């Protein structure tokens with residue numbers, strides 16, 4: 001992949017991994033359409049660099065998605081990279097039941113359905129532009145789940161398998177998958193040890209992106225994959241949690 005002179009749409013660009021991706025891609029002289037819900041954070045991004053175009057949108061809402069796609073079609077038809085990064089994780093026990101279905105639906109929507117919708121909607125644009133790519137952010141939990149977040153793990157496993165199959169279908173458009181370990185962001189605040197910074201994740205990803213390595217196992221995910229191959233039972237034990 002060419003690292004510079006791209007137009008990149010990043011969902012969840014206001015925080016964590018998405019923000020670190022935004023900052024890194026600016027260093028390589030790209031233009032970014034930064035999507036998020038937080039108005040203040042989007043304004044900060046806009047002030048940071050004129051190559052950032054903020055777009056305030058709740059991607060879990062169909063009208064938000066429709067407006068985003070219309071905006072891209074009308075004003076950014078040179079878009080060549082889509083990064084499906086925005087995601088949410090709820091921790092719950094299915095036996096508890098309280099307001100469960102709302103959470104289940106929200107997680108499946110934001111983490112799985114919306115990335116697929118976005119891909120389908122921007123594919124006609126990506127097809128006509130050069131150096132085009134789709135980047136999906138899954139998780140090490142897509143490979144081996146943890147007990148506390150069954151639906152989150154399920155959505156990420158879905159993104160993982162979907163990304164592979166989509167890669168088989170698309171020729172000109174490259175399909176990447178970032179598979180992060182535990183990263184130090186708002187999503188993991190107050191839990192887990194041995195987190196890496198979002199910047200470290202992005203540095204690893206960029207090296208792989210440049211070399212067209214499509215499935216990008218970040219940090220400890222490399223080790224997890226080896227353990228899971230040799231002893232799936234041990235991998236399960238490590239990842240399950242209490």
Ligand SMILES: NC(=O)c1ccc[n+]([C@@H]2O[C@H](COP(=O)([O-])OP(=O)(O)OC[C@H]3O[C@@H](n4cnc5c(N)ncnc54)[C@H](OP(=O)(O)O)[C@@H]3O)[C@@H](O)[C@H]2O)c1
Nearest residue numbers: 012014015016017036037038059086087139182183185187
């Ligand atoms: N952190 C980890 O350890 C880890 C590990 C594996 C995978 N991941 C994955 O990495 C991705 C980024 O996670 P993160 O840790 O950087 O999370 P984060 O710090 O909580 O940031 C999440 C981002 O998603 C955006 N977002 C969430 N819901 C949205 C919605 N309905 N509409 C628009 N934007 C929305 C948020 O923006 P606003 O608040 O502005 O809406 C924010 O920018 C996720 O897909 C996550 O599952 C994270």
